[in-house]
Amino acid sequence: MKKEILLAVALVATGVLLATCSQSKKEAEAVAEEPGFDSPRIVNSDPKPGYMTPEESQKAFRLPKGYHMELVADESMLSEPVAISWDANGRMFVTQMETYMQTVDTTGEHQKGSRVLLLEDTDDDGKMDKRSVFIDKLMLPRMILAVGNELLVNETDTYDMYAYKDTNNDGVADEKRQVYHTDKKAYGNLEHQRSGLDWNLDNWIYITVDPVRFQYKGGMIHADSLISGSNGQWGLTHDNYGRLYFSRAGAENAGSGFHINPSYGALDFADAYNDTTFGAVWPIIKTPDIQGGLKRIREDTTLNHFTAANGQSIFRGDRLPKTLVGDYLIGEPVARIIRRAKIINTDGKRTLQNAYDKEEFISSLDMNFRPVNTYTGPDGCLYIVDMNRGIIQEGTWTGEGSYLRKQILRLGLQKNIQHGRIWRLVHDGMTRGPKPHMLDETPAQLVAYLDHPNGWWRDNAQKELVLRGDKSVVEDLKKIAVGKKGPLAETPSAVARIHALWTLSGLDAIDKDVLSEALEDDDAQVRKTAVWVSEPFLKNGDEDVIGKLEALKDDADYDVRIQLFLSLSRSKSSKAKTIAEGILSSNQGNQMIAGAQKALNKTEDIKKFGTKMGSLNPGNRKLVVDGAAIFNSLCATCHGQEGKGVPTKIAPPLAGNSQRYFRNKDAMVRILLNGLTGPVDGKTYSENMVSMGANNDEWIASVLSYLRYDIGLSERRFPGSVSEDFANRILVKPEEVKKLREESKGRTKPWTWEELDKVSGNK
Template identity: 65%
Template sequence: MRRTFWIVILLAAFSLLVITCQVSKNTSPQESSNQVKEEMAFTTPRTVNQNPSPLPLTPEQSLQSFRLPAGYRLELVASEPMVTEPVALTWDGNGRMYVAQMETYMQTVDTTGEHVSTSRVMLLEDTNGDGKMDKSSVFIDKLMLPRMVLCVGNELLVNETDTYDIYAYKDSDGDGKADQKRCVYKVGKKSPGNLEHQRSGLDWNLDNYIYVTVDPVRFSYVDGQLQADTLVSGSNGQWGLTHDNYGRLFFSRAGGENAGSGFQINPVYGQLEFADAYVDSTFGPVWPIIKTPDIQGGLKRLRPDSTLNHFTAGNGQSIFRGDRLPHSLVGDYLINEPVARIIRRAKVVNKEGKTTLENAYQQEEFIASTDMNFRPVNTYTGPDGCLYIVDMNRGIIQEGTWTAPGSYLRPQIQRLGLDKNKQRGRIYRLVYEGIKPGPAPQMLKEPTTTLVSYLNHSNGWWRDNAQKEIIVRKDQSVVPFLKQMAMGEKGNLTQTPTALGRLHALWTLEGSGAIDKEILLKAMQDEDAQVRRAAVWISEPYLKKNDAQVIERLASLQQDESYDVRTQLLLSLQYSNSDKAKAITQDLLAINASSQMLTGVQKSIEKNADVKKFGRKLGNLDVASRKMILDGAITFKSLCATCHGGDGKGLPSQIAPPLVVNFRRMMENKEGMIKILLHGLTGPVEGKTYPDVMPPMGANEDAWIASVLSYVRYDLGLSDRGFPTSSSPEFLSRILVKPEEVKKAREQSAGRTQFWTWEELEKVKPQQ
């Protein structure tokens, strides 16, 4: 008996030792004492405030409105009048914050004065290190709703609404105001669409390309200019763009009620989506703690307890990559839902190379508020290793297209007086009990050799910005140190480089034009799978030259234990036309015939190649018709696909009718289709009710509407549903929509303010 007792005691002690070792291995010393509190999550049950006040709260009152897991709390970084209507922010290398403000956004329910150039970018500074901004200046004035900002060296890149052009601004005399402006990217034409459907981003990714949403381009920064690289299958997403530690991009499509998309492969390789990338029944529903009457989807979007039941406005996402919050948060996907007044936390799960998103909580949200004016629109990992939240803090969050007369939303806004709540804004910092935020950087003042050491930093913000700054400086004297680091050698570092340090060293060499084959061949044998994957990715210029030595080394990765490595191998090998590369590809596909990820990647590659060649139908068209359809395709894939699916067959969420099935009769009814785009569509479609209306697109030009409908009718509609394709003028006149036809329909219905219904449009006689 006594012997048994001591055996039990020893086993218990050993188990405790193992658990302790596992905790210490995966957490920092600062964090380990708080790990138990972090795992406890919420300490009280979720309840719903059924009588929230629509009146604005003070910043102090707002801070009391939040529900967070145990140990977390929000701190106020800045508020009105220092910031008003903030939508995006960025930091320079010295940790100064630049805030883009859309100060004319929805100042009335009728969008009065929205396109007046009176918006600003503010420069905020924390001079005493307490985490709260205490110094501000108007860095740029008289802008048209600035929407994208990125610091590069001593300059701030800015894009405004309604234009593709991007300018760099610089403060040369240190007074906090930009006094130099130069163009870094020029298109010179107006950007179409309402402001909700225009680009966001300017995200400098690990691969040294700068990505945006909506537009089918990415940029490289060369000699102070942005050089566009076409994404032949289009870009992705709407408001919000982020990347993880390994260069995986995360988009979202608010219009399609999709809180995550585009994260399977880089868009340069095409588009790849899986219907089960998240389980809509568990990931799609949202769990506010506030009654939510101001929803554009109407009563069908409300639960019996009057809360929003599903994502309608997912935006402003980020992958947390800091080092001053619990380790369990690192790598998690955070996305806002401003209509629900919540921020979702999702686990990013890799299942044999396929990425899925899973809500971290059961019928709970990471951050939720009872402040009716809490409108989170962006999140970021900050220089101090904490999470930052941009809150527009306003009554109306939907753009004017959804607040028009006759909409469900308009009377809710007016009843609650939400249109009066404006010209405020908050920036919050999420901190955790017992973990002190990190120090502010001084990168712009430091030598390049010091920046190299930051590539090994535990905070992803520091690694990213050190990489960017080293590349922009073009300081070749640090190349030897970068090579040592990439090879895993300590060199001039104080510690051996981590896997993330080696990864950033590789990409910094690539961005500096200093990568060499010896480094890549060694990296392909690195113990870390993500370093091996990066080496394959970076080897693409060698593959284009059919380098035999590189291809031979890649052959050894066919059965790599990591699906991510195998996936990248398949993606990169397409750039070689050598027999050896083709054989490796065939073997790779044969070995992974049952892999949903690799077979999906191969289909995406093939489809991308078809797009490059215009496809069978487009290849025979005259230049003008082809241009019209291709212009429409760009718009469709970046805007319409969010609800109708990229192939027009609808989405798993069934947010809108599939165009190539239920809309067959409309495909034959050109006039009816024009009317839908001009004034929108509401109510059941062929007996089926959908959760949202088709918003009117009549604010766009006649040529824009004609191009979208021409693409839908030619590429998704009649010509692909049993009708022979032809390039004859008669056939094209029947199928394609001309701008003058849109103009005629617009004039005929000039006084209409109501959405069309399917029943009304059925009465329009179809073309024979």
């Protein structure tokens, strides 16, 4: 029982060099110094929806002065690409969703007809010329990560992960082994399932959506629950210092979850960016194929706001202008653009600002340009995965009677399938960097790359060192971590010292002497990293380390103070708690520290909620647990954590409506089965509630059981536990959903509240 409750807690919790990745306000105001465009933005109000050749598409880009797009691979080598992972030798693995939306009705979408390709540039001209099918017969593979000589792969509709290996060097995987398994079935529309597998600086592998992160040790994936849940939808990235950046396309949120690491809790700010200025997008072509209808189109016929923000990256390369390094890049495939944002640091709080005034960094006249992922590549340039297709939205939004479906069929966009491109962004006067050969090099050689100017090299050198577990380099790493040359030709940079600390941590070789020196480093980000790395000592209540940390409680840099406050929360030491309370007291005006405290408190509340669920029988507990996972990874995207709404106000908040949760059970079921349209409480929202009826009866029952049990009970101030009889009355059972599904059979349009009040009554 205790194990089940702990698992329930984790799942209910679902309810996250050359320049730095943040800037001061003064630096942000200097954006005008960045070269602009050769001509003013002009909208093409009559774009051609048909296929463009790669050469035509290449000419269709609008870019700032000095930037150019190069073709790396096209449909002669690939089709429907969605993600890339390079191995440590720079070989490119491309995952393809080849059955995705091949018709407007999703025909054959869940067949095992997708592949992972291996692409290579053998003559070093920058264009792929060698191709092999590394893995075939996959079901919409969605996550890949190269680790050593293997490739980790996750497919749609499952949580399982496998490692694939090519043992005879023919470009085809001939070994497959399972590295992660759970009996739980992945749920939801494929647009709402996980993405990522981002190996962060802290040696944890992060994903979106699901309340978990992973470590890869001993050739296996090991999971760690995120008590307050994860974040995001399609796309995940990190900066030079291990800060993660998520986005929530469903909530039209182009950046979220980047304030604190999700292992501490969930923290977002309504003013993380100005929704009026940052949320607005600026395509250069008419954009009729949008699911929100005419209200999402401005007078010049273009999309007026983010709807599909995804595939973000922090540019960390060394072969594009320094002014781009550390900037946040995110695709908007409906607008056919890629946004570039400056990251503003105000007393430790990050906000996003468009680098241009009513312009986009990259935009295209090609109606089939669909940027779904961006990356810093081994050569120091920016890579863009262009799915290059007519339909980008999944079938849930293209159903009979929808505005989007009419536009797709009118333009013939459903015909544009089985294409795809990978582009490279380059700049005048800058050449591509050399190929890596890390898989063939010794640990001692890899150590030197921790100070490479390209973040891709630093990340992969660290990953390789941790994977190999070779401690012969520990002494060299210690020298770098404390700022001594050691194996490096020059005094190690701050980012090198940060990577050395994390590599030592990954090798379980960090010691208190190194920590002590790093905590006194001149660079604030090194000090912050040292605090973060010290957490195993804090967890064990090491008084020596806690004493060293106390000296940083009034650090001049807010990032250090914020990290200290968060890390001290991991300790049960009374002295650590006292220091944390002092930081909170002396920084009462700081939004980040106040927000961090709320996040930590929420995490504790979630733990207590698990106790409340302990009074439920196993069947009812499973309903609520499963519903929590679904709600907080899918529904919360638009309705907010705990149903409190999101900054973009795309959907009504659910908190505060306990009458509907308790007195209109049937109405809530009908909404999930068929959707909801029209005003809600007298207010009209930019998007309708789409039908979730494609999910089975148990799925719908679970979501509503969680909503009625958690949010509903909390609002009505019920005690910490409830009787089984009362729980049976408020929870939604699959058989109740089945009955209402039969009653609604044949209905194709969403409900209105007026209709629901008539047919459902107060049940």
